[in-house]
Amino acid sequence: MEITKKMVEKTATKLSAEEILGGNVLSVKWEPNLKYAWDNGPAIGRYLAELKKGKIIAKKCDKCHRILIPPRMFCELCWVPTGEWVYVKDTGIVNTWIVGYVDWKAMRLDIKGGVRPITPGIIEIDGATKGMGILHHIGEVDPWKIHRGMKVKAVWKPPEERTGSITDIKYFKPIK
Amino acid sequence: MALIERYQKTTDIGYWEGQIPMSYIYTVGRAGEKFFRELMNGKIFGAKCDACNIIYVPAKIFCERCFARLEDKYLDVGTKGTVHTFTACYETYQGTRKEKPSIVATVQIDGTQGYLIHWLGEVDFEKVHIGMPVEAVFKAKKDREGNILDIKYFKPVK
Numbered sequence: 001m002e003i004t005k006k007m008v009e010k011t012a013t014k015l016s017a018e019e020i021l022g023g024n025v026l027s028v029k030w031e032p033n034l035k036y037a038w039d040n041g042p043a044i045g046r047y048l049a050e051l052k053k054g055k056i057i058a059k060k061c062d063k064c065h066r067i068l069i070p071p072r073m074f075c076e077l078c079w080v081p082t083g084e085w086v087y088v089k090d091t092g093i094v095n096t097w098i099v100g101y102v103d104w105k106a107m108r109l110d111i112k113g114g115v116r117p118i119t120p121g122i123i124e125i126d127g128a129t130k131g132m133g134i135l136h137h138i139g140e141v142d143p144w145k146i147h148r149g150m151k152v153k154a155v156w157k158p159p160e161e162r163t164g165s166i167t168d169i170k171y172f173k174p175i176k
Numbered sequence: 177m178a179l180i181e182r183y184q185k186t187t188d189i190g191y192w193e194g195q196i197p198m199s200y201i202y203t204v205g206r207a208g209e210k211f212f213r214e215l216m217n218g219k220i221f222g223a224k225c226d227a228c229n230i231i232y233v234p235a236k237i238f239c240e241r242c243f244a245r246l247e248d249k250y251l252d253v254g255t256k257g258t259v260h261t262f263t264a265c266y267e268t269y270q271g272t273r274k275e276k277p278s279i280v281a282t283v284q285i286d287g288t289q290g291y292l293i294h295w296l297g298e299v300d301f302e303k304v305h306i307g308m309p310v311e312a313v314f315k316a317k318k319d320r321e322g323n324i325l326d327i328k329y330f331k332p333v334k
Contacts, residue, residue: 013206020201026212026322027203034196042183045190164190 043071046085052164054156058088058128069128088127090154091175095133097121099143119143123152123172139171151175207237210250212322218314222253222288233290253290255312256333257283260291264301277301283310283330297329309333 020027040048043059047070050057059071062083068075075082100118101109109115119141122133138146139155152172162168183189204212207223211234214221222231223246225239232239235250262281268274279296281304296304297313310330320326 015203020203025203026209027201028323029199029201031199034198036194036196038192038194040190040192045188048190 041073043073047071048164048166050087051166051168052162054090054159054162054168056088056090056125056154058086058125058132060084060086066129067127067132069125069132070134086127088125090125090156090169092123092125092133092152092172094138094146094148094150094152094172095122095124095131096148097138097146099146117143119146121146121172134166136166136169137171138173140173205237206247207235207250211235212324212326214252215324215326216317216320216322218255218317219252220255220285220292220312221250222285222290223247224249224251231288231290233285233288233292253285253288255314257285257292257310257312257330259296259304259306259308259310260284261306262296262304279304281310281330292324292327294324294327295329296331298331303332 058069059082061075063078124133154169222233223235260282264277
């Protein structure tokens with residue numbers, strides 16, 4: 001530790017962010033253009049296309065007879081290709097959820113300023129096998145009133161605003 | 177059955193686009209500070225190790241052979257050099273075709289064991305040869321920013 005400290009004092013130059021950004025020292029700035037495109041594949045591709053139509057589609061495994069949501073081409077338990085496509089409902093129940101105080105960039109939400117905490121949860125979709133669910137926001141409810149097994153229904157964007165994305169569902173809201 | 181499902185039209189293939197935001201600032205360091213500040217004055221600076229009798233270009237703060245400190249051994253090495261290796265470059269940085277190929281060369285600065293990689297200018301590719309004497313052409317003084325492009329290119333010495 002003492003040696004490290006001596007070495008730093010002898011060789012290193014301490015710089016503050018202001019000195020670097022203010023141009024007091026010479027520097028090179030670079031922003032690599034890191035674009036990517038991720039192939040949806042046949043299963044998620046169809047799933048997103050159906051979301052644009054306002055429908056939720058799942059896929060059935062012919063061996064274990066589970067109805068898988070989100071759909072996949074392969075049953076992860078039976079190790080076989082999945083079979084037919086099945087439409088499921090846009091209602092479900094809350095399996096798990098959290099009350100979050102930070103956004104996806106890990107910035108603290110202004111809760112005292114009236115911002116509602118984010119409440120993502122796993123929604124078990126009606127019509128799919130129990131335990132099968134999708135991750136989405138839960139809305140139109142006091143974050144602290146959410147409970148396990150709460151019945152919810154998808155709130156869709158208007159058709160003209162849908163883009164074939166999971167955000168075509170705005171959130172799930174409680175129903176009686 | 178399902179695994180042989182095929183797309184009938186390429187337009188049916190969906191994808192998600194994303195961009196990873198990443199940027200950095202690299203400070204040039206103490207020797208770099210000397211080298212690039214002097215570049216703004218139109219000079220190329222190296223550092224000499226007396227024990228090894230080697231002049232490094234660009235300047236550096238220590239000798240990589242004997243680890244001697246060279247911070248008080250900076251010296252002006254002039255702007256002339258010789259072509260050590262060279263190649264023609266047919267594509268831009270973005271990967272598109274250039275109208276006219278540019279020439280990139282490793283230039284050994286005369287009297288030193290140091291090299292700079294830079295463009296060659298005012299010369300045809302056919303005329304370039306290893307050992308060709310060249311000299312640095314600098315940007316106008318007001319346009320210099322303290323990076324290697326303050327040298328526009330190296331041109332043949334007449």
